[in-house]
Amino acid sequence: MKIGIIGAGFIGRALARLAVRSDHDVMISNSRAAKTLGSTAVAIGCKVGTAQEAAAFGDVVMVAVPLMNHADLPVEPLAGKIVMDANNYYPARDGRIEALDNETTTTSELLAAHLKGAKVVKAFNAILQADLEKDSRPASAPDRRALPIAGDDAEAKRICSGLIDQFGFDVVDAGPLADSWRFQRAMPAYCIPLDVAGLHKALAAAQRGVELPHGSWRP
Numbered sequence: 001m002k003i004g005i006i007g008a009g010f011i012g013r014a015l016a017r018l019a020v021r022s023d024h025d026v027m028i029s030n031s032r033a034a035k036t037l038g039s040t041a042v043a044i045g046c047k048v049g050t051a052q053e054a055a056a057f058g059d060v061v062m063v064a065v066p067l068m069n070h071a072d073l074p075v076e077p078l079a080g081k082i083v084m085d086a087n088n089y090y091p092a093r094d095g096r097i098e099a100l101d102n103e104t105t106t107t108s109e110l111l112a113a114h115l116k117g118a119k120v121v122k123a124f125n126a127i128l129q130a131d132l133e134k135d136s137r138p139a140s141a142p143d144r145r146a147l148p149i150a151g152d153d154a155e156a157k158r159i160c161s162g163l164i165d166q167f168g169f170d171v172v173d174a175g176p177l178a179d180s181w182r183f184q185r186a187m188p189a190y191c192i193p194l195d196v197a198g199l200h201k202a203l204a205a206a207q208r209g210v211e212l213p214h215g216s217w218r219p
């Protein structure tokens with residue numbers, strides 16, 4: 001599959017490595033220029049391009065930019081495409097966003113509202129980048145970790161679940177994008193290693209507006 005990745009930071013690079021390892025054709029991009037990603041491309045074994053080019057390239061496009069920059073993402077090349085969204089809201093980094101502070105929307109619904117026509121699936125936001133490769137396991141492993149997804153398009157979720165499985169994780173569907181708050185920052189399922197049963201429990205235990213202490217999810 002062709003996978004475009006917008007964002008070449010911690011998460012974008014880790015996702016690119018996992019995708020290349022699963023034999024996908026990958027193009028990574030950042031906000032500056034492809035020429036700033038030369039050594040990254042060689043180290044990972046992927047193509048580089050602009051965000052516009054990565055969006056046009058991918059059958060599936062992964063978004064791994066700070067939330068505050070989501071409105072800069074190209075709309076037209078992503079219309080009709082599956083977009084996997086790893087965004088989280090960190091007010092200290094992203095600034096205050098009233099609709100998130102008052103819980104009338106979620107980060108992925110904000111992205112979906114910007115990317116008109118795209119099939120947004122929230123994924124990979126609830127795992128620390130250092131764990132993405134460390135915790136990846138084959139399907140038969142007894143200690144396989146599960147990751148949550150949410151989205152409004154059943155076929156997009158099926159394809160994303162297949163990719164996450166290839167990357168080395170089980171998947172738990174947390175429901176539509178409107179329910180993605182259940183695994184947003186500081187919820188019980190956020191960045192805590194859990195298996196399928198544990199993740200179901202953590203998603204059910206989430207209470208909107210009730211946050212774990214900041215940073216408690218970091219080892």
Ligand SMILES: NC(=O)c1ccc[n+]([C@@H]2O[C@H](COP(=O)([O-])OP(=O)(O)OC[C@H]3O[C@@H](n4cnc5c(N)ncnc54)[C@H](OP(=O)(O)O)[C@@H]3O)[C@@H](O)[C@H]2O)c1
Pocket residue numbers: 006007008009010011012029030031032033051064065066067069072073086087088089090124125126127128129130
């Ligand atoms: N780090 C983690 O463990 C982790 C885990 C799960 C989810 N997340 C979430 O994933 C997102 C990215 O986090 P990160 O830690 O990977 O951030 P990061 O290391 O700061 O990297 C951000 C990347 O996004 C690029 N970027 C910014 N604006 C862009 C734009 N308009 N178009 C194209 N590329 C753009 C930056 O490119 P330039 O350098 O050229 O500006 C940079 O490559 C955040 O929402 C974060 O909360 C992070």
